[in-house]
Amino acid sequence: MKTTLQLPYQLKGFLELGDAVIITDSHHIILEVNDTYQTITGFERNKIIGLKAGFIKSNLTDQSTYTSMKTSLKQLIPWSGIFINRKKSGELWHSSITITPFQIGEDLFFIGIFRALEQLEEGLYLSENKKIEVQRELLKVLAISCEIRDPGTEEHLIRVQELTEVLIKAHNKKNNLQLEPNYINNVIHSSILHDIGKAGMPEGILYKPGALTSYERKIIEMHPLIGADILNKMSKEINYDFIKSMEVAENIILYHHEKWDGTGYPFNLKGEEIPLEARIVSIVDVFDALTTRRPYKDSWSKEKALTFIDENKGKHFDPSIAETFISLF
Incomplete structure (x- = not known):
């Protein structure tokens, strides 16, 4: 499912963050990712724009996490949680993510900011x-x-x-x-x-x-x-x-x-x-x-x-x- 919605200039600043960033439309279709996201996941920007953001799911994240996320985002409430996704190589990617809804005019966008748990000072994350x-x-x-x-x-x-x-x-x-x-x-x-x-x-x-x-x-x-x-x-x-x-x-x-x-x-x-x-x-x-x-x-x-x-x-x-x-x- 490709999208024709353009990324508003108000959101482009998020792409300069040091953490991995993904920006989607209201249907969670990817509009843009930053360089850090490409580096960590191994997925090239031009091959994933237009895909659903969940394409990197590993099926290892507890279903209750997705339920909690959907409930918050439907109410336009920012949500934070832990995902276990897969990189292009197949390697697991444990990350803490915050997703924030942004309303610009009549259009709704979601900004996802990932922090790879493997890179935190404590080293290993355990649920x-x-x-x-x-x-x-x-x-x-x-x-x-x-x-x-x-x-x-x-x-x-x-x-x-x-x-x-x-x-x-x-x-x-x-x-x-x-x-x-x-x-x-x-x-x-x-x-x-x-x-x-x-x-x-x-x-x-x-x-x-x-x-x-x-x-x-x-x-x-x-x-x-x-x-x-x-x-x-x-x-x-x-x-x-x-x-x-x-x-x-x-x-x-x-x-x-x-x-x-x-x-x-x-x-x-x-x-x-x-x-x-x-x-x-x-x-x-x-x-x-x-x-x-x-x-x-x-x-x-x-x-x-x-x-x-x-x-x-x-x-x-x-x-x-x-x-x-x-x-x-």
Whole structure:
């Protein structure tokens, strides 16, 4: 679709900007681009004028971004967002764009100004969803690598993570806690790390088929402290914002064996002295341990495990969280 509309002189100044600039008519047909746009994209001006501005779409930009853009521009409101487009070479082009409507006489124009995110001082741009995905996968790799000696442990860790997600979201909704989404994601992701301290446990004790002696029990009860030490040593070497804050993970590792009545370990914390994230993971961890066969025990039925949790609310478990958990089944 070629256009016969000429570019008004009032808009030509935008083409001198250092960022990539594209100017379209009201139907988003390209009227002009500047040299920077040609340099970055590899598309020559005389071959793209008259094309729809979206010809460089990669189909990787979330559809909600386009919906938001169209809604704003229909109301003649400037819009800013992130696009993932393709250059002529096929290479992806991540860019922040601001599109501003301009009414000149009876004609409407749109000025798009692109800033290539790859060229920003911070270097790499990650969307919020991508940050969450990267965080989740990095913590998963860390957790599994710490427990590589037992192939069955990986399945336990993933089940704990999945059930933690269900429980924290249900408990937040049921009690109108208004927990921040970032906190909820942090708890879900960090739950997979709860037992990393067992990497420091002797295998003869960790997988002993019979009952532990009091001495062996004391060694096992050191694993939250060992886990926190592993986490702290690792986090000192990490500079990325999306995995730098480890407070929630540390709380889960240190306190998921504390009990509501103060008889847990390693610090004998009681009630709400125990961080919420640890109280949530505690129930999930015990439930999965009870319903899974281990070298030293047979698996329990779901019904028997839920009865145990019900009988121990107010003793081992936070009663409110325990009630939420039971209601899930």
